[in-house]
Amino acid sequence: MNFGGKVVIVTGASSGIGAKAAEFFCREGAKAVLVATNETKLKNISEKCQMAGGNHIVIKADVSNDEDAKKIIETTIKEFGRIDVLVNNAAVGRYGSILDGNFMKSYDESVHINLRAILQLTCLAAPYLVKTKGNIVNISSVASFTSPNGTVGAYGLLKAALNYFSRTAAAELGSSGVRVNTISPGPVYTDIIKNSGARFTFDQLKSTTLLNRVCEPDEIADIILYLASDKAKGITGSNYVVDNGTLLK
Template sequence: MSFKDKVAIVTGASSGIGAAVAIAFSAEGASVAIVGRNQTKLAATASRCANSLVIQADVTNDDDARRIVNETIETFGKIDILINNAGGLSFGSIFDDKIMTAYDSTMALNLRAVFRMTSLAVPYLIKAKGNIVNVSSVAARTTQFALESIAYSVSKAGLDHFGACLAADLAEHGVRVNTISPGPVVTDIKANCGDTGSWDDLKPFTALNNVSQPEEIADLILFIASDKAKSITGSNYITDNGFLIKRYL
């Protein structure tokens, strides 16, 4: 796949799936706006990209979101691809008083920020006949871990439907919209939310007894964003090592 002369914005690109996607796009010839909050981690990602623009920003801040789009246009002149990858998890059960704090912070990052980033980028994506890939989660389709992360599961379910609705809205403009729903992937999300457990602990919850690496998800995202997938829109691709089909006897 070649992305020569293409411009991609990747949010949450300082580590994990976002970093892997940015590096993969760059390797295929794209210019990449690498967006994240951690300057040190962003620099590490940028060091592995040939033509990148580092934008330290918080996508939940409307002014920052506007700056991300404006700086990308000022530097590269267009936007062909938007990867809405930034996301996070805040623990909180419906049975405790942390639930609304968890809900507000999770929805702000996982759903509202995607609405805002997308609304700002859409005029340029229409002009370029580009496409959007939203990074969701299999948590949107299961209640297995919802007791302490119900806000996360609900935010991702909302993101799934947003992608489908947006695909219908933008089809007439020649812009494709698709969603990727990973299962467990080795990223910083555990450490960021204070979970000290091992990723290996999640292997038994998958049919293949495996947890993915970020590069595996990046491979799928690049295919969906490429011209090889030019007939695909409004779809949601699950890549979860069989998490959703795991049988418990």
């Protein structure tokens, strides 16, 4: 896949899926915009992107902050003059159930990043994506389809809302030549679980899949690049599930 001349924004680019996607886009010749809040991690990923050979810039920004969201788009246009791909990957995991009294806390602590930021960035980027006939890739989760336990209720709720918004955006933007697709991974080796304070391990998550494995971030990054590429020019409004058979178990 060749992204030469394409400008790609990746949020949550400092680790995990976002970091791999940014690196892979650079490797394929894209002008990448790496967005995250952790400056140290961003610097490390920037060095990998430099080694991959792609032109890129780093923006330290909190996607849940409206002014930062505007800065992301404005800086990208000022630097590169266009936007071809928006990858909405930034997310946080917060866990709490109705009966343990933490459901609303988990919702309030994640709604701005896991949902509102994506809506905001999509609205801000859309006029530029129309000009380039670009596309959006949103990172959801299999938690949007099923809730294996009560503690992930708020997380799954917001991801389900993201799925709905992705289809709505695809329906509206399609006539303007803009594609919108979603990826719903199952368990992936990233920092989101560790940072969320979850009480389960990756070994335990393996047992929730048919294939008894957890995905690596590069597996999801490969699908991001495919959906963002011209190879997927006929795909919009789709949700790609990459879960090692989680939903079948």
